[in-house]
Amino acid sequence: MATVARVQEATNAQGQPIKLAVAYDDTVHNEVQSKYAAYLPVYDTTTRFPPTALFDFEDRGHHADPRKPNLLSSNNSALKVVKLTPRIGTEISGLQLSQLSAAQKDELGLLIAERGVVVFRDQDFKDIGPKKQKEFGEYFGRLHVHPVGAHVKDHIEFHSIYLGKDNLYRLGRSTSKLTTTGYHSDVSYEHQPPAITILTLVQVPETGGDTGWTSQAAAYERLSEPLKTFLDGLRAEHSGFPQAEQAARDGHFVRRDPVKSYHPIVRVHPVTKQKVLFVNPGFTKRIVGLKNEESDAILKLLFQHISASQDIQARIKWDDRTVALWDNRVTAHTAISDYVNDEEVGLRQGFRITTLGEIPVGVNGLKSEWD
Numbered sequence: 001m002a003t004v005a006r007v008q009e010a011t012n013a014q015g016q017p018i019k020l021a022v023a024y025d026d027t028v029h030n031e032v033q034s035k036y037a038a039y040l041p042v043y044d045t046t047t048r049f050p051p052t053a054l055f056d057f058e059d060r061g062h063h064a065d066p067r068k069p070n071l072l073s074s075n076n077s078a079l080k081v082v083k084l085t086p087r088i089g090t091e092i093s094g095l096q097l098s099q100l101s102a103a104q105k106d107e108l109g110l111l112i113a114e115r116g117v118v119v120f121r122d123q124d125f126k127d128i129g130p131k132k133q134k135e136f137g138e139y140f141g142r143l144h145v146h147p148v149g150a151h152v153k154d155h156i157e158f159h160s161i162y163l164g165k166d167n168l169y170r171l172g173r174s175t176s177k178l179t180t181t182g183y184h185s186d187v188s189y190e191h192q193p194p195a196i197t198i199l200t201l202v203q204v205p206e207t208g209g210d211t212g213w214t215s216q217a218a219a220y221e222r223l224s225e226p227l228k229t230f231l232d233g234l235r236a237e238h239s240g241f242p243q244a245e246q247a248a249r250d251g252h253f254v255r256r257d258p259v260k261s262y263h264p265i266v267r268v269h270p271v272t273k274q275k276v277l278f279v280n281p282g283f284t285k286r287i288v289g290l291k292n293e294e295s296d297a298i299l300k301l302l303f304q305h306i307s308a309s310q311d312i313q314a315r316i317k318w319d320d321r322t323v324a325l326w327d328n329r330v331t332a333h334t335a336i337s338d339y340v341n342d343e344e345v346g347l348r349q350g351f352r353i354t355t356l357g358e359i360p361v362g363v364n365g366l367k368s369e370w371d
Contacts, residue, residue, distance in 0.1 A: 008042070010153070018046035021253070023150055025166035036126065036202040039351050041150030041160035049145060049256040052190060057358040059195065060140055061110035061271035064103075071095075071107035084119070088215040088331070089314030093121040097136065097323055098128045105139050108325070112196060113272050117213045117326035117333075119316050125323045126202045130155045133200075133353065140196045141355030144187065147240065147256040148247035152351055159352040161199075163209075163337065180337040183214060183307050184282025185328045186354055189240035191261050191370055194328040195357030201350035204318045208339030209348045211316055211324065213331045218312035219305055220266060220277040228266070232363040235262040235288045236279050236299075243283075262288050262369045264362025269329055278360060280332045281307065306332055329357060 008020040021043040029037050072081060078094035090111065097120055100108065112118050125133065134157065137143055143157040152158035186194045199211070220228065240258035248254055265287065267278040281303040287295040315336070316324060326333060339348075360368045 007045075012044065012047055013154070013156075016047075018044050020153065021045050024162065024164070028164065028166045034203070034349075036349065038130075039152050039158070039160060039202060039349065041162050042153045043150055043253050044156060044255065045253040047156075047255060049147075051257065051259065052144075052192070052356070054192060054359070055142060055356075057141060057192065057195075057356070059109065059113075059271050059358070060106045061113050064106040064110035066110065068107040068111060070101065070103040071111065083115075084117075084314040084316070085312075087218045087312050088116040088213060089119065089316075090115040090117075091119045091121065091316075095120065097123055097125050098132065102139075105136075109140055109196065110271060112325050112327045113269055113330060116215050116217070116331040117314060117316075117324060120323045120325070121319075122321050123200075123323045124321075126200050126320070130158065133351075134158075137198055137353035137355055141357060144190070144194055144354040144356050145256070146187065146354075147258065148244055148252055148254050157353065159354065161201075161350045161352060162348070164347040164349070181212075181307065181334050182282055183212075183280055183303075183332040183334045185216075185278070185280045185332050186352075187240065188263070188278070188280060188283045188328070189238040189259055189261055190356065191259065191368065192356045192359050193238075193261070193263070194354045196355045197326055197328055198353045199324045199326075199350060200352075201318050201322065201348065202320055203347045203349040204320050205339045205348055208336070209318060210336045210338075211318070211333060212336055213314050213326060213333045214306050214309065215312045215330065216277045216306070216332060217269075217274045217330050219302075219309065220275050222305070222309070222312070223277075231265045231277075232275075233366065234265045234290075235362075235366070235369065236265050237262055237285045237288060238283045239285050240283070242285075260370060263360045264366045264368065267329065267360040267362050269327075270358055270361070272330075274330065275363065276330045277302065277306070278329070278362075279303070279306075282332075307334075328354075329360075 023041040080093045150160040239260045244258040
């Protein structure tokens with residue numbers, strides 16, 4: 001189900017010649033006069049990346065004042081802060097991400113960890129340009145390069161998100177299922193899986209295309225004490241192989257060999273110290289040390305809990321000046337592809353910047369492993 005319209009000659013960041021598979025139709029975007037055509041999806045089909053190297057990670061939340069006097073200043077009369085739900089999600093208006101100081105960004109990192117997802121309204125972030133957007137992301141950690149996903153031309157760290165009549169790849173892959181809902185934590189198979197993800201939409205449909213999040217901290221708290229104790233000492237396999245294999249079948253380039261990681265099922269957030277359920281239906285395949293039937297039964301229970309517990313979930317409606325930031329270590333999320341891509345409804349286009357975090361550590365110091 002490839003969606004490539006044409007191949008373009010280009011150069012990468014090092015000035016080396018590459019071929020780009022362009023996953024959109026120029027004529028469509030000339031018709032709608034897209035101001036943000038530079039963020040449309042392409043695939044570098046030349047550059048291969050080595051395995052993601054391990055690195056020392058410092059969570060910016062460690063430097064934050066827990067009271068958050070800089071971010072949530074009482075002197076800002078335009079500031080409005082609203083909890084989306086009691087357990088997860090905060091919405092902020094009256095504050096520009098592009099203008100935050102270092103102290104404000106540190107406090108934002110802590111707030112994201114505490115609330116799972118923080119949504120900023122009426123933002124100019126999409127208009128400050130890739131250089132400043134990238135610098136903002138890098139403040140929170142090393143940027144992830146997706147091993148198979150579409151990216152933005154000249155900025156392979158930007159994961160391009162686009163659904164329109166000239167690129168139905170992501171929606172079309174789900175037509176064999178009853179629902180497009182698919183909760184996951186971004187690329188959790190990485191040895192150092194993501195910390196903060198920043199999602200910006202530059203075009204949105206008139207209706208639909210929301211995003212939902214579930215609190216993995218609340219999900220863990222809801223479990224019975226005997227089950228918590230049992231899960232605290234276990235690891236689960238998170239695998240990138242199915243994603244890479246599906247991409248290859250669809251004719252997409254795999255730029256980095258897939259990996260597996262065996263992460264603690266219950267991880268401990270390095271700043272808040274909250275215990276969090278760290279499995280997700282997208283990438284978690286089995287529980288290490290259990291027999292197949294045992295693993296399948298427990299994962300089915302946990303996945304159902306994550307996906308169906310609406311009392312620990314939040315959902316946002318996008319507009320084209322909204323930016324959402326979430327902590328992949330304490331949430332799972334899903335796109336909600338409930339709209340038809342046609343001229344009457346409109347396009348859904350944006351870009352995602354994802355920062356890598358620490359090697360997961362669980363209860364009693366249980367650490368991730370890999371082969």
